[in-house]
Amino acid sequence: MTRFVMVAGAWLGAWAWDDVAAELRAAGHEVHALTLSGLAEKQGVPAGQRTHVRDVVEEVERLGLRDAVLVGHSYSGIPVGQAAERIGDRLRRVVFVDANVPVDGESFLSGWPSEHVRRAIAEHGGVWPPATAEDYAGQDLTEERIARIVAGATPHPGATLTEPAVLAGPPGALPATYVKCLLDGDEPPPAAAKPLESGDWELVTMDTGHWPMFSRPRELARVLHASAAGS
Template identity: 35%
Template sequence: MNAHTSTYVLVPGAWHGGWSWRPVAERLRAAGHRAFCLTLPGLADGDDPTGLGLNDAVDHVVSEVERLGLSDVTLVGHSWGGYPIAGAAHHLSSKVAKVVYYAAQIPIRGRSMLEDNPPEAAAMLQELIDASPNGAISPTLQFVQDIFMQNVDEQSQRLIADLLTPQPGGYFTDSLDVPSLIEMGIPSLYIIGEDDRALPRSGSEFAARVGVEPILVPGTHEGMLTHPDEIATAILKG
């Protein structure tokens, strides 16, 4: 390991597992760095999502960094994964060198993801949570085709829809009570796909929450799968 080796901990978004970051992780490793792809509680194949809350996701990121003995870490989060990495950065502040948000939602202290969404979207998600016997939101092919991965070949869309797992509702309804990255003095980077249509706010608005300008890359909300070269390059240059 040389002096310029960095350590990346990649956290997936809602419905996704660590598999979604593997193409980017392989490119980071090829560039001489270490990369760890996490799968959060409730989102591995066969997991029970019942009763899980945001703190469970935050605690998992923290415990994995500590278990692996990592330091000088760059936390990278996709989509909803912006929430657990923000919470983990607070608990791991002495071990975190940077936080990278890719097509991510950046939390506001005391506001849940549902509360930060437009009212109609929040109401729809809450209805799905309330209607579920285990309080989780199941993925659908239509969601992938219309929001996550539009204008991509149908075979790829179906493959991703089959890989997604139900999202624990508590991950959306819980909030964080931690300072912002700006308050903690942790550098950050915000990357957004040019054709992303999944976020409830613009990339510029989210990036402004951590005091940076967004970096545009090709692709939809699933660009880490369709454009891993460009995502990896943006992370490394940042």
């Protein structure tokens, strides 16, 4: 039995993991899905990048977890990677699901053309509006699943995207698995390249889009199970 703590990406809350969590629990695992401050049922709570790191650290400590596997999807790889460094030996492994990987001094928006995101944040009172149904096209999602994501998504606190990560060491020091969803590009982000090339991290690919918890929940659950078992 493995204890998982799972954090979804931008606009999403703990609810995004419902299907994956059900699969893992059926296999005998313990699953804790976390909603970050300012999202879903926590809308309106002020949040910056430090807040989201603290959310993850405090959840692991509150639950008294040891030998846990911490899972971050998309944006949440940034706070999850920082939290993992702070949690230390409470973790067995970190799993980045098609996720951003933190780099000291860089934000979620660093390193890619983000003017449109910054402009959207400025025009919407400091939040990043959720994606539209059209933005999910070509990502292995049925119309029903797209409708489910769009209905549940909430604006994302802008400061969490613009504030830089703070790390004492390189992310490659963490035992980790990187799950690359191939419909969203063939290559993991540059920050994952060095630990993957060195063999310190495991690379797993999925032939699906950027939101595998919706498009392939059973397959993603198997990937997480195998990653934890192979730690």
